[in-house]
Amino acid sequence: MEPVSPRGDGARSPQALDARLDAGSFRDPESRVFYAAGEVLRVLSREGLEDFNAFASTRLFARTQEDGRVVRTERVDDWRSLDLPLVKEPAAVLRHERVPFVSYPYEWPFSMLKDAALLQLGLLQEALAEGLTLKDASPYNVQFVGSRPTFVDVGSFERLRPGETWTAYRQFCMLFLYPLLLQALRRVPYQPLLRGAIDGIDPLHMRSLLPLRDRLRRGVFTHVTLHARLQARYADRAGEIRSSLNRQLQDRELQRRLLEANVRKMQRLVERLRWQPPRGVWVAYGERNTYTDEDTQLKERFVEEAAGARRRRLVWDLGCNNGRYARIAARHADYVVALDADQGPVELLYRDLREEGEERILPLVVNLADPSPGLGWRGAERKPLWERGRPDLVLALALIHHVAITANVPVREFLGWLWSLGGELVIEFPTRDDPMVRKLLSGKREGLHPDYQLERFERELGEFFEVDRRLELPSGTRVLYAARPRGAGAEATRLIASSADSDG
Template structure:
């Protein structure tokens, strides 16, 4: 038995669940279940429901643990699969958000047969195993006792439906900004103000919903009477709920997000024949063959050419780029080919910061993506010239996410792309300058040719 709470690390985001709490112990994830609901969850294990939900409906792999906690109100401890990387909805492309939303509805439809509902539907309850959404909030599954069809419906609309409506208008960045508020998500007012005139013309019900919402906000007595009437009403049948969830799922599944196009998603099509792309591809392939990393983070991944090479060799890959179009394209490709790649949208000049209560609830990006091997290819000049980051700062960045090795592409000062970037200030550096900065963190550096004379691949090891 664990002697006391000081031996475990209670997850900072597990503070409001009435059924238990999540904690870490010796590197693994566990969930304590309170005594008043322990028999309910134990029964779902015993009748085979949990195994079905795990194998067919996106629930995180979970087993009953022999660990015991000393607290008298804890009667059961579960052990969860550790899903890596931890990612958040503020880093997802539209298809990832849609995939997570559909997974929640699939799970909801599956548990109706056990007379259960999901009590909440935050996107923070979903992680990605590669491109597969995994629902990690086990105790969100509760008995269906509410008189509402789905008590979490407004929450689902605020984080999934309205976000995807903005994405359909090409406003994915706006949607990700709004849902960074992990409490309220996107309100009707937010959606109306951020939407195009065309969208509002084709969705006149939004204005009606806003009027009703504003009226209820101004008349608390009316809200109280409505709530009291709902609480007195008979709970809807499982058939009514099934019809509701099936319709909602169909609407969400019908949304189509094409592989977007922007200046970066077409980058490889714009490379001239004088560039020896095969030479660089072969070099990266050879390096990965030699070292066989179990995990790789690809910084500035673009559409994921090198991420795909690493994934096909068995590495778990985290691919990061600021371009939504590139990440959308890579996610769809990886999903189609069943590759273990989790693509994330984040700007390396200003990566996703810690957030939530006291800015400690959700760790920042760089705390979550450390991998055995990091790749920083075709990015140095963007970080140094466009981003105005010094060479020591760039070395610190790549060091922070590379546990063992780094493949860093040096871009010489006279590279044609540097001319296009336009520094606007004096720039001077050499290969030796870059190696000196990297040597602060990596003891061995091997220099290989890349795809053009002005670039080199630096293979760095701790």
């Protein structure tokens, strides 16, 4: 999309029929996102339009549109037939370039969240130099196009009001800084905490999660210990304190210099934070299996032929590990989402993709046995994984034994879920003689997982999918299948409904 004049010269008109508000954008009444005719649009109030015009007239706007740090945006001319339940009277509509696949911070490995934080701080620093600020500091305002972070909340830019401090400081701490600190200092994964609280980690809670020696660290003392202490002492006087600060910061130049200094200090703190996956993850950053070279070559060729049969819009690589097969699929698809439950290999994959400048593969931390649910108000602010874009092709390689044996998900249940996604499938079945399967079963009581048998798997796979190709690898313990989903008629629907209590 080419950015256009903020006046809307030459911009196209939206199809406002069947316009639908985004369930996660209601928190800012000046700027609401909605969808119409397959496009992502934003309606602005009068004040929101004034702020956007101020942003669009700056060199920062042109610069970030060119380098992709801010989502491509254009004005829409003919929007007055718009009929949406808005809090404020609409004054203008913007059109945004679509993100290939929406992801959330509780699905990002450490370096993705850190890069999103540095993008937010960098934009704020540049905005202050233009007399602007960012009213929000939320990682939900950032989306990744492959390995490139992109700021998508254009409505967050606003004119810097006299006397204002960094109003989004607390939000930045709760949603960016504290999760990063927990992972860097305590090696505590932040993903479950962010998934459990859409507003992030409260300062008082953060302080209680850190031992005394960490609370006294440089930066941590200011942003955690002191922050929590001030919150506990002055929570009931927040408005009074803010009014006092506003009176003291009426000098615009002093105000800007103080804000810039605070942002620079936060940038340095975030830049210093480091996390390395456990050594075992580095050693195993490759396929965690016992393939022979011949097996590997045949498997790669099988995936290449299946993925290359036709161009795909979206591919999911489930249990992606080092992204070997995601890269193969990316040669034949517009976009690939690479998922793994283990943050370590996803972290390493992201670093490699970032180094390469790869924008067609999005790596995410997702446990398929406990995937990202709907969150927020009415469970609709953040969408479940499968509501953000259905794949045309799913790769499920070296995966089913982990789902069925480790997570105790019945094989039929897993196949039914794969079928419900609606895409074609490349799946690998390691038999009970496979070394990895034997290892997983060794910790289980004898007689468990009777459904994990090759013959039964093939029978149940055939109920959901039409198998086009089957290949047994030379090692004799792994079989590959390329398949198409059977029609979504009444019988297939019955299979899904009955899968939970079926005995096969």
